[in-house]
Amino acid sequence: MTAETLDTPRGGEMVDSDFLKQLAAVIRAEDSYGQWDDKTDADIMAEFILTKDERREIPIIGDPDPDVMWRVGKFYDAVGLLIEKRSGCMASQMQKMSHEGFGRIVLIAGKLVVVSKHLRDIHRFGFETWAKLAEAGDKMVTSAVDTIDKYPEAARG
Amino acid sequence: MTAETLDTPRGGEMVDSDFLKQLAAVIRAEDSYGQWDDKTDADIMAEFILTKDERREIPIIGDPDPDVMWRVGKFYDAVGLLIEKRSGCMASQMQKMSHEGFGRIVLIAGKLVVVSKHLRDIHRFGFETWAKLAEAGDKMVTSAVDTIDKYPEAARG
Numbered sequence: 001m002t003a004e005t006l007d008t009p010r011g012g013e014m015v016d017s018d019f020l021k022q023l024a025a026v027i028r029a030e031d032s033y034g035q036w037d038d039k040t041d042a043d044i045m046a047e048f049i050l051t052k053d054e055r056r057e058i059p060i061i062g063d064p065d066p067d068v069m070w071r072v073g074k075f076y077d078a079v080g081l082l083i084e085k086r087s088g089c090m091a092s093q094m095q096k097m098s099h100e101g102f103g104r105i106v107l108i109a110g111k112l113v114v115v116s117k118h119l120r121d122i123h124r125f126g127f128e129t130w131a132k133l134a135e136a137g138d139k140m141v142t143s144a145v146d147t148i149d150k151y152p153e154a155a156r157g
Numbered sequence: 158m159t160a161e162t163l164d165t166p167r168g169g170e171m172v173d174s175d176f177l178k179q180l181a182a183v184i185r186a187e188d189s190y191g192q193w194d195d196k197t198d199a200d201i202m203a204e205f206i207l208t209k210d211e212r213r214e215i216p217i218i219g220d221p222d223p224d225v226m227w228r229v230g231k232f233y234d235a236v237g238l239l240i241e242k243r244s245g246c247m248a249s250q251m252q253k254m255s256h257e258g259f260g261r262i263v264l265i266a267g268k269l270v271v272v273s274k275h276l277r278d279i280h281r282f283g284f285e286t287w288a289k290l291a292e293a294g295d296k297m298v299t300s301a302v303d304t305i306d307k308y309p310e311a312a313r314g
Contacts, residue, residue, distance in 0.1 A: 094253045094263060106251060108263065111270045111304065112311060147268065151311045154269060 011049035012129035014042055019137030020130065022085075023048070023078040047071060048133055050126025060123045064101045072105070072125050075137065079115060080107050082141045087148045089155050091115070097122065107144065111157040114144035168206035169286035171199055176294030177287065179242075180205070180235040204228060205290055207283025217280045221258045229262070229282050232294065233272070237264050239298045240271060244305045246312050248272070254279065264301065269312040271301035 014020075024041035031037075036044055048071060050058075073093070080091040089109035097103035101122040107115035117140075119125075127133035148155040171177075181198035188194075193201055205228060207215075230250070237248040246266035254260035258279040264272035274297075276282075284290035305312040 094251045094261070096251045104251065106263075106265065108270055108273075111273070111308070113265055113268045113270060116265075116268070151268070151308065151314075154308045154311050157308075 009042075010046075010051065011042070011127075011133075012131060015131050015134050017130075017134035017138060019078060019082060019141065020045070020134050022082045023074065023133075023137065026074050026078045026081065042130070045133075048075070048126060049128070049130070050124065051128060055124050055126065058124050060101060060121045063099050064097070064122045068123060068125050069097070072119070072122060075125075076105055076107060076115070079137055079140050079144070082137070083107065083109070083114060083144045083148075086141065087145050087155070089114075089148055091144065109144075109148060109155045112147065112151050112155040114147050114155070115140055166199075167203075167208065168199070168284075168290075169288060172288050172291050174287075174291035174295060176235060176239060176298065177202070177291050179239045180231065180290075180294065183231050183235045183238065199287070202290075205232070205283055206285070206287070207281065208285060212281050212283065215281050217258060217278045220256050221254070221279045225280060225282050226254070229276070229279060232282075233262055233264060236272060236294055236297050236301070239294070240264065240266070240301045240305075243298065243302050244312070246271075246305055248301065266301075266305060266312045268314040269304065269308050271304050271312070272297055 020041065024045055027044050028036060047067070073095075076093050080093055083089065083091045087109070091107040091109045091114055093105065093107055095103060095105050101120065103119045103122065105115070105117050105119060106113050127136060177198065181202055184201050185193060204224070230252075233250050237250055240246065240248045244266070248264040248266045248271055250262065250264055252260060252262050254276075258277065260276045260279065262272070262274050262276060263270050284293060
């Protein structure tokens with residue numbers, strides 16, 4: 001039993017997901033010189049995984065790390081791009097973060113708020129498994145596309 | 158003629174405007190100890206007026222002054238509160254400012270973006286006259302209420 005647990009890679013099994021592919025592409029877009037060409041998607045997204053133990057060790061006092069804010073930004077960039085692919089509506093991101101790691105992120109298409117997420121403990125932004133990361137992104141995209149379908153005029157307004 | 162010009166108060170004649178009353182109220186809300194009770198609305202809003210000469214003297218290099226950001230925030234707080242009074246929809250503010258004084262401000266009611274303003278040269282945020290300040294606020298409120306009337310479901314969604 002112990003051996004089995006130890007054998008499981010960090011983040012569990014990689015899953016096949018449009019969102020994870022989009023997130024990897026967003027990160028690779030910053031790699032102008034192809035230095036990460038040898039790395040797998042799991043390598044370049046490794047920091048989005050946060051095990052239970054790792055999570056506990058991160059203090060939630062003080063300003064969130066710029067690295068965390070970068071990851072949060074990339075996560076919502078990927079959500080926005082996938083929304084655009086599926087709906088044709090460009091979604092732009094706005095963040096409002098306090099210094100204590102509380103805040104709100106919205107994605108806006110036209111006059112429509114297609115994603116609105118209140119964040120807390122942003123210091124601990126991360127997902128236990130690839131499956132959970134993929135699910136969080138895919139769910140947000142699906143819900144955003146549903147919102148656009150419901151208010152198409154506002155989304156294009 | 159010269160005498161007449163000199164006699165005109167800074168900002169021109171005060172005008173009667175719901176927006177200016179709301180803005181003054183927003184500012185007075187911070188005066189917990191009533192220290193500004195003796196001041197007129199024109200006194201407490203004086204910094205929203207920027208004459209042509211004053212504008213020219215403000216450099217637009219570097220980070221905008223915290224005072225400017227405070228004024229921008231109060232301006233949009235007043236817009237938001239007046240939108241709420243007229244439509245019943247609460248509008249919350251989100252800003253996205255770069256370090257160079259460029260940015261975007263939105264007011265969001267439900268799922269609807271009721272005000273969206275791209276800002277530049279925020280260092281020079283201000284209005285030549287009370288009439289122009291009032292007009293800028295009133296126009297934004299009217300347009301926001303029109304948007305809510307057009308997409309009532311999204312605004313309450």
